Amino acid sequence: MNNPYLPAVARITDIIEETPDTKTFVISSPLKFKPGQFVELSIFGYGEAPISISGGNEKSIDLTIRAVGNITKKIHRMNVGDYVGIRGPFGNGWPVERAEGRNLLIAAGGIGLAPLKPVIEYVCNNRKKFRNVTLLYGARKPSLMLFKYKLEEWSKHMDVLLTVDEPEEGWKGNVGVVTTLCDRIKHVSDTVTLMCGPPIMMKYTSISLMELGFPTGEMYLSLERNMKCGIGICGHCAVGGLYVCRDGPVFSLNDALKLIEKPHEVQGVID
Amino acid sequence: MGVKIAKNRVNEFLKYLKEEYILYAPVEENGVSKISKIEDTSDIINLPYRTQISLKPIFFPPEQKFFRFEKKNGGVEIEDYLPQEGDDKSIIFGVRGCDVNAIEVLDKYMLDEFEDPYYRKRRENAIIIGISCDYPKESCFCTAFGGMVPERYDLWFTDIGPHFYVDIGSKRGEKLIDDKFFEEASEEDEMRKIRRINSVETKINRKVKTNLHDIKKYYHKIKNRADDSIWEELGRKCVSCGKCNFICPTCHCFDVKDMTNIDGSAGERIRVWDSCHLYDYAKTSAENFREERKARVRYRIYDKFVFPVMRYGVYACTGCGRCSEVCPAGIDIHAVVRRLIK
Numbered sequence A: 001m002n003n004p005y006l007p008a009v010a011r012i013t014d015i016i017e018e019t020p021d022t023k024t025f026v027i028s029s030p031l032k033f034k035p036g037q038f039v040e041l042s043i044f045g046y047g048e049a050p051i052s053i054s055g056g057n058e059k060s061i062d063l064t065i066r067a068v069g070n071i072t073k074k075i076h077r078m079n080v081g082d083y084v085g086i087r088g089p090f091g092n093g094w095p096v097e098r099a100e101g102r103n104l105l106i107a108a109g110g111i112g113l114a115p116l117k118p119v120i121e122y123v124c125n126n127r128k129k130f131r132n133v134t135l136l137y138g139a140r141k142p143s144l145m146l147f148k149y150k151l152e153e154w155s156k157h158m159d160v161l162l163t164v165d166e167p168e169e170g171w172k173g174n175v176g177v178v179t180t181l182c183d184r185i186k187h188v189s190d191t192v193t194l195m196c197g198p199p200i201m202m203k204y205t206s207i208s209l210m211e212l213g214f215p216t217g218e219m220y221l222s223l224e225r226n227m228k229c230g231i232g233i234c235g236h237c238a239v240g241g242l243y244v245c246r247d248g249p250v251f252s253l254n255d256a257l258k259l260i261e262k263p264h265e266v267q268g269v270i271d
Numbered sequence B: 001m002g003v004k005i006a007k008n009r010v011n012e013f014l015k016y017l018k019e020e021y022i023l024y025a026p027v028e029e030n031g032v033s034k035i036s037k038i039e040d041t042s043d044i045i046n047l048p049y050r051t052q053i054s055l056k057p058i059f060f061p062p063e064q065k066f067f068r069f070e071k072k073n074g075g076v077e078i079e080d081y082l083p084q085e086g087d088d089k090s091i092i093f094g095v096r097g098c099d100v101n102a103i104e105v106l107d108k109y110m111l112d113e114f115e116d117p118y119y120r121k122r123r124e125n126a127i128i129i130g131i132s133c134d135y136p137k138e139s140c141f142c143t144a145f146g147g148m149v150p151e152r153y154d155l156w157f158t159d160i161g162p163h164f165y166v167d168i169g170s171k172r173g174e175k176l177i178d179d180k181f182f183e184e185a186s187e188e189d190e191m192r193k194i195r196r197i198n199s200v201e202t203k204i205n206r207k208v209k210t211n212l213h214d215i216k217k218y219y220h221k222i223k224n225r226a227d228d229s230i231w232e233e234l235g236r237k238c239v240s241c242g243k244c245n246f247i248c249p250t251c252h253c254f255d256v257k258d259m260t261n262i263d264g265s266a267g268e269r270i271r272v273w274d275s276c277h278l279y280d281y282a283k284t285s286a287e288n289f290r291e292e293r294k295a296r297v298r299y300r301i302y303d304k305f306v307f308p309v310m311r312y313g314v315y316a317c318t319g320c321g322r323c324s325e326v327c328p329a330g331i332d333i334h335a336v337v338r339r340l341i342k
């Protein structure tokens, strides 16, 4: 009998330091995944945490992890060659196909760029499938921006709009929360929006985009909930009768707004 | 036509079953009634109504070991415990209607849509022999959801005097009917059984006076009370102990943990029951989704009467009354529901 609680053992084959609190771990786990899906990462002896797949190929997947607690701090102390466990991929992923032939807005805050990176890479490799594409990315400080080494490449394929809450030396870009950039997006109608970030960022970005006239029916948010099983049984991720691990983590804004228990990500978006 | 068994033959019948099956039946341990594995059939107790502890721990134990891991030869070795999980044939005797219904609800959560293999192994080979109650417990309100007899069972016993009338509900049940123990029931026996069930249900009904049979209607009514002041009020009473979750035959949430030896070189991953009433239940590093107690109280009630109806078309409450019985704050779910549908 197949046991969905059993992780496959895999090795850390490379570690990329992204920012002082975030590293990308390349894991020797050949998983077919959809952008926006996640895995349950096991650190044996510490437990499991849901982590988005931030990239991958036939041989490995990338996990970009911010050190915040027990498990995530532990993996930050691990080295190339160390063993972890992987279950998944889980979740529905981004509805990238809905954006084909249309405009695409990718809006990310902080670590929220990790689950969107596979979308950005897909766009770069299949640029003709999309019309205008914009990446909107906000971080607390310039030194906390993820994937800085990729931004130049990405900006060849799409408008990249960056902002930080607090500038640091040498920062010449925009200062302010993500919403201060919204009116610089050159396409409004017929835009599919994919969004991931802290609850507050998603809430205010949704409000700003709605005010600017972006179609709400085409706005998608990736929700973050406490998860223990990732497979729809433990109950932890439930929101208003839906399981974020199975029915999500990506929900349309309209569906999220209809939930009886309003996720903080959309509380106050319409009232 | 059903069959019947003389009351003084039941013990023999159970002994006979025990030869081939693992037998579970009501017992009392340290003053608590529950359904346990039977070594000696004389340990079985005769209760007029449900046990204090439900069937849940038989299929979904409070602690389940998933696997063992050991850091070895520069790698990690994993030993899956699933193959060792017994899938022995078992018979659970003396189950009440509310608890059979509760198992059907657990099936929805752990078998039908998403499968839990540990649950499946324990559940698949379990035969249910249920029995009609003689009278209700103080907290019972099963008739709010339908009758005392569930829709599905393998065999169903009803007291008709010197005999139990036995309804056969499945092929598996039928195979247990050996004429060493059973005799054909007459039409009169059947009438007696029906009268018996009706009379007990009438007794329960007289006390309960709640009728939630029209699922669509009542689920809507309860759903529409999401912003009601009742949640504030219950939130002030509840002390977030989680007892209601643990005792409930349909609550199935769990936490997953790693337990290791002292140097962390080996350990086991286990799941343990969890409770949506506890403060950290939905807490993440970014926020706490149900930080307020009233939100957690509402969640549990909605996860019995609203969300499972939306997802599976059934209530996840069977009216067993256990949560009301154990709540230290005196929250009575039946009274809560009555207010919600008013």
Ligand SMILES: Cc1cc2nc3c(=O)[nH]c(=O)nc-3n(C[C@H](O)[C@H](O)[C@H](O)COP(=O)(O)OP(=O)(O)OC[C@H]3O[C@@H](n4cnc5c(N)ncnc54)[C@H](O)[C@@H]3O)c2cc1C
Pocket (backbone or CB within 6 Å): A038, A047, A048, A049, A050, A051, A052, A053, A063, A064, A065, A066, A067, A068, A069, A070, A071, A072, A073, A111, A114, A115, A223, A224, A225, A226, A227, A228, A249, B283, B284, B285, B286
């Ligand atoms: C679908 C999804 C994708 C995610 N993708 C990423 C990612 O790509 N990179 C990244 O750095 N983080 C991601 N997170 C958040 C990450 O799961 C948490 O930071 C992590 O679980 C914290 O675990 P910990 O043991 O370090 O923290 P602790 O606070 O010690 O957490 C203990 C336990 O609580 C639960 N928990 C705590 N915080 C969270 C949380 N934020 N989300 C879910 N469960 C939580 C977990 O079960 C964890 O095992 C994602 C979360 C979800 C739900």
Ligand code: SF4
Pocket (backbone or CB within 6 Å): B102, B244, B247, B248, B249, B250, B251, B304, B316, B317, B318, B319, B320, B321, B322, B323, B324, B333
């Ligand atoms: S919610 Fe209470 S009354 Fe309903 S099944 Fe659970 S324990 Fe029994």
Ligand code: SF4
Pocket (backbone or CB within 6 Å): B237, B238, B239, B240, B241, B242, B243, B244, B245, B277, B323, B326, B327, B328, B329, B330, B331
């Ligand atoms: S048993 Fe009562 S006090 Fe304890 S969590 Fe449940 S409702 Fe709250």
Ligand code: FES
Pocket (backbone or CB within 6 Å): A226, A227, A228, A229, A230, A231, A232, A233, A234, A235, A236, A237, A238, A243, A244, A245, A246
């Ligand atoms: S994480 Fe267990 S149900 Fe979603």
